Amino acid sequence: MADSKRITMKDVAREAGVALGTVSNVVNGISVGERYQRRVEEAIEKLGYHVNRQAQALRSNQNGLIEVILPDLHNPFFSMLADTLCRELALHSRQTLLCLTKGDFEQEQAYMLLAEQQMAGGIICLTEHTDLHIPKGIPVISIDHVLGPGIPCVTSDHHSGGCIAAQKLIENGCKSLAYLRAGSPMPNETDKRRDGFVCACTDAGVSFETVCIHEGASYPVFEDFLHEHLHDGRLSYDGLFCATDLLAQQIRHTLNQMKLSVPRDVQIIGYGGLKCLGGDDFCCSTIVQPVDEMAQLCVDLILHPSRRKYSCSLQCPVYYAFGGTTCR
Amino acid sequence: MADSKRITMKDVAREAGVALGTVSNVVNGISVGERYQRRVEEAIEKLGYHVNRQAQALRSNQNGLIEVILPDLHNPFFSMLADTLCRELALHSRQTLLCLTKGDFEQEQAYMLLAEQQMAGGIICLTEHTDLHIPKGIPVISIDHVLGPGIPCVTSDHHSGGCIAAQKLIENGCKSLAYLRAGSPMPNETDKRRDGFVCACTDAGVSFETVCIHEGASYPVFEDFLHEHLHDGRLSYDGLFCATDLLAQQIRHTLNQMKLSVPRDVQIIGYGGLKCLGGDDFCCSTIVQPVDEMAQLCVDLILHPSRRKYSCSLQCPVYYAFGGTTCR
DNA sequence: TTGTAAGCGTTATCAC
DNA sequence: GTGATAACGCTTACAA
Numbered sequence: 001m002a003d004s005k006r007i008t009m010k011d012v013a014r015e016a017g018v019a020l021g022t023v024s025n026v027v028n029g030i031s032v033g034e035r036y037q038r039r040v041e042e043a044i045e046k047l048g049y050h051v052n053r054q055a056q057a058l059r060s061n062q063n064g065l066i067e068v069i070l071p072d073l074h075n076p077f078f079s080m081l082a083d084t085l086c087r088e089l090a091l092h093s094r095q096t097l098l099c100l101t102k103g104d105f106e107q108e109q110a111y112m113l114l115a116e117q118q119m120a121g122g123i124i125c126l127t128e129h130t131d132l133h134i135p136k137g138i139p140v141i142s143i144d145h146v147l148g149p150g151i152p153c154v155t156s157d158h159h160s161g162g163c164i165a166a167q168k169l170i171e172n173g174c175k176s177l178a179y180l181r182a183g184s185p186m187p188n189e190t191d192k193r194r195d196g197f198v199c200a201c202t203d204a205g206v207s208f209e210t211v212c213i214h215e216g217a218s219y220p221v222f223e224d225f226l227h228e229h230l231h232d233g234r235l236s237y238d239g240l241f242c243a244t245d246l247l248a249q250q251i252r253h254t255l256n257q258m259k260l261s262v263p264r265d266v267q268i269i270g271y272g273g274l275k276c277l278g279g280d281d282f283c284c285s286t287i288v289q290p291v292d293e294m295a296q297l298c299v300d301l302i303l304h305p306s307r308r309k310y311s312c313s314l315q316c317p318v319y320y321a322f323g324g325t326t327c328r
Numbered sequence: 329m330a331d332s333k334r335i336t337m338k339d340v341a342r343e344a345g346v347a348l349g350t351v352s353n354v355v356n357g358i359s360v361g362e363r364y365q366r367r368v369e370e371a372i373e374k375l376g377y378h379v380n381r382q383a384q385a386l387r388s389n390q391n392g393l394i395e396v397i398l399p400d401l402h403n404p405f406f407s408m409l410a411d412t413l414c415r416e417l418a419l420h421s422r423q424t425l426l427c428l429t430k431g432d433f434e435q436e437q438a439y440m441l442l443a444e445q446q447m448a449g450g451i452i453c454l455t456e457h458t459d460l461h462i463p464k465g466i467p468v469i470s471i472d473h474v475l476g477p478g479i480p481c482v483t484s485d486h487h488s489g490g491c492i493a494a495q496k497l498i499e500n501g502c503k504s505l506a507y508l509r510a511g512s513p514m515p516n517e518t519d520k521r522r523d524g525f526v527c528a529c530t531d532a533g534v535s536f537e538t539v540c541i542h543e544g545a546s547y548p549v550f551e552d553f554l555h556e557h558l559h560d561g562r563l564s565y566d567g568l569f570c571a572t573d574l575l576a577q578q579i580r581h582t583l584n585q586m587k588l589s590v591p592r593d594v595q596i597i598g599y600g601g602l603k604c605l606g607g608d609d610f611c612c613s614t615i616v617q618p619v620d621e622m623a624q625l626c627v628d629l630i631l632h633p634s635r636r637k638y639s640c641s642l643q644c645p646v647y648y649a650f651g652g653t654t655c656r
Numbered sequence: 657t658t659g660t661a662a663g664c665g666t667t668a669t670c671a672c
Numbered sequence: 673g674t675g676a677t678a679a680c681g682c683t684t685a686c687a688a
Contacts, residue, residue: 006389006680006681008680008681008682009409009681009682010681018658018659018682019658019659019660020659020660020661020682021658021659021660021683021684022657022658022659024682024683024684025658027682028683031657032657032658033362033658034641036658050444050445051445051682052386052445052680052681052682053445053447053681054382054385054386054391054446054447054680054681054682055386055447055680055681055683056682057382057664057682058380058382058383058386058665058666058680058681058682058685059663059664059681059682059683059684060682060683062665063382065425070424072411073408073410073411074399074408074409074411076605076662079401079402079410080401080402081427082401082410083401083405083428084400086426086427086428088427090428092538094656095425095427095442096411096425096426096427097393097423097424097425097426098396098414098424098425098426099414099418099424100411100414100415100418101421113378114423114658116378117379117380117381118379118381118382118423119380119381119382127605135670145555145686158680165449175648178658246603246605249604249605249607250607253607272476274605276605277404277573277574277577277602277604277605277611279578279581283605311672325575334664334665336664336665336666337665337666338665341675343665346674346675347674347675347676348659348675348676348677349667349668349669349674350673350674350675350676352666352667352668353673355666359673360673360674361674364673364674370681379665379666380664380665380666382664382665382666383664383666383667383669383680384665384666385666385680386664386665386666386667386680386681386682387665387666387667387668387679387680388666388667388680388688389680462684476657494669
């Protein structure tokens with residue numbers, strides 16, 4: 001029961017009767033004499049050797065870890081992102097160090113520090129805290145929030161999304177629109193959904209309103225809003241653009257409780273492109289974010305510093321998809 | 329613009345005018361003379377030093393990484409697991425190395441090897457491949473599948489879940505039950521859902537049937553099954569237990585298309601405890617798995633070898649929850 | 657081509 | 673308590 005210590009390159013070298021460097025070369029795919037190659041491979045096989053990545057990392061100042069910092073995995077957008085990021089990184093021989101923060105500044109900061117200590121190869125993060133201290137010397141990509149100069153930001157094209165939503169509702173015959181949003185009071189990229197919506201409404205000369213409530217406030221504010229605008233069993237609005245699919249779902253539910261029919265009485269478009277549980281259908285009519293494309297872009301930017309040179313904010317194209325809450 | 333090399337303990341020691349070991353002690357919270365303590369801390373602050381975890385890992389044969397191997401993050405059960413695992417590990421100063429495999433044997437095997445190379449502190453995996461080569465010397469916990477002797481398996485109490493589902497349907501007045509399942513043909517822990525269901529039906533003397541289709545086969549098999557058992561606008565079954573919430577959702581959808589009312593004509597209970605998008609409601613009446621508890625148990629077992637001693641298969645308790653597809 | 661030796665940054669073992 | 677010194681396993685000049 002030899003509690004034998006770890007097998008090292010030295011052991012392999014001794015077993016194969018060659019020098020240490022030769023083993024290293026074989027392991028790293030650098031060509032060596034054919035006979036040596038064979039003997040080393042046999043020794044590796046025989047001893048069950050495998051490289052020690054810590055030692056590699058220590059030498060080369062780079063382990064293959066990329067930190068992915070997200071608030072959580074309950075939000076389907078985040079879990080889809082994490083899924084694609086992880087797979088895409090794996091395709092490039094990089095591992096994913098998953099860090100969940102619930103949006104907490106302290107934790108986000110701690111993970112930034114960790115990346116430095118770990119000598120991570122990069123950080124892909126989704127945070128709204130623009131005052132985070134970003135470690136020097138590690139490439140950082142931000143999703144959906146501009147963190148500062150030199151830090152590329154990958155987002156969906158929120159502005160176009162807002163435009164498309166408004167245009168679709170108008171095209172579908174809506175005469176009075178509203179934009180609904182819940183979330184952080186901090187201005188961020190997602191506000192452009194509203195801006196695009198406002199532009200399109202204004203261009204088309206259609207009346208509209210925008211309602212934003214802050215995170216702390218709870219959903220009932222929207223219920224109140226809807227009830228206030230209900231007169232003689234009809235809502236003042238016949239087209240709603242919700243900042244997220246989740247909100248769209250809730251609004252639809254509330255409207256149904258108010259005996260209003262979706263999409264007959266009121267049409268709703270959400271944002272995100274979430275699918276129903278276990279299906280290919282969208283959970284509501286929506287502006288679809290190209291999550292895969294965004295994730296691939298992040299990975300690409302992390303791995304190829306050169307592509308980062310002139311880029312600052314990169315908007316991936318979005319499109320409208322039917323999901324039952326608009327008229328065909 | 330000194331592209332100054334990394335700051336090391338040596339630098340701190342020189343700056344503080346103390347010996348290397350002293351700095352190490354300070355960093356690791358080992359008590360040293362107060363004056364030295366102060367001077368070292370100041371030097372650390374001044375130089376912006378932080379430890380190199382690769383070097384630590386190389387020395388101690390242990391980095392704080394725990395590999396979490398899952399098929400994907402699209403399935404809400406997996407993403408919930410990953411979420412809780414990651415947070416729970418972080419509470420114990422462990423990082424999560426996320427590995428997604430789509431259930432592919434080769435990838436799973438590769439990640440097992442990686443864990444060895446990384447000197448990971450443990451592996452928490454969800455795989456149905458019992459023939460994986462498990463690295464020696466790394467604690468492994470399996471979820472929902474018994475991988476072999478010595479490898480603890482954490483599951484929900486599938487058997488009880490099956491019982492509870494059948495009992496609830498019977499209690500709600502159902503006279504003819506069916507169990508529906510899609511998935512891998514390999515026998516596994518989840519088969520116990522069926523076993524529990526069968527037991528309860530038999531005990532109660534209620535007629536029942538079980539239908540299983542394999543992964544490759546597509547959902548329409550169930551549609552055919554339902555249509556075959558539709559006579560004069562009534563289904564032969566008035567109570568269905570579906571092996572997963574996702575399947576329950578699909579079945580509900582199909583029944584609605586067949587002009588059958590859920591839960592009036594047919595009651596359905598799923599398994600898993602999935603919530604609706606953006607709400608606190610369950611997506612269907614269901615047997616709830618305690619995901620958080622399972623994740624915590626996994627982490628606990630990974631971190632405390634002693635608790636692993638006599639454990640083999642650990643079933644976490646489940647419970648029934650109403651979600652609209654059963655009568656109250 | 658192959659062998660040798662000097663680090664990478666940390667921790668631990670000693671004498672002092 | 674403090675301070676040199678030797679590992680940990682690997683990479684990479686450089687010498688043979």
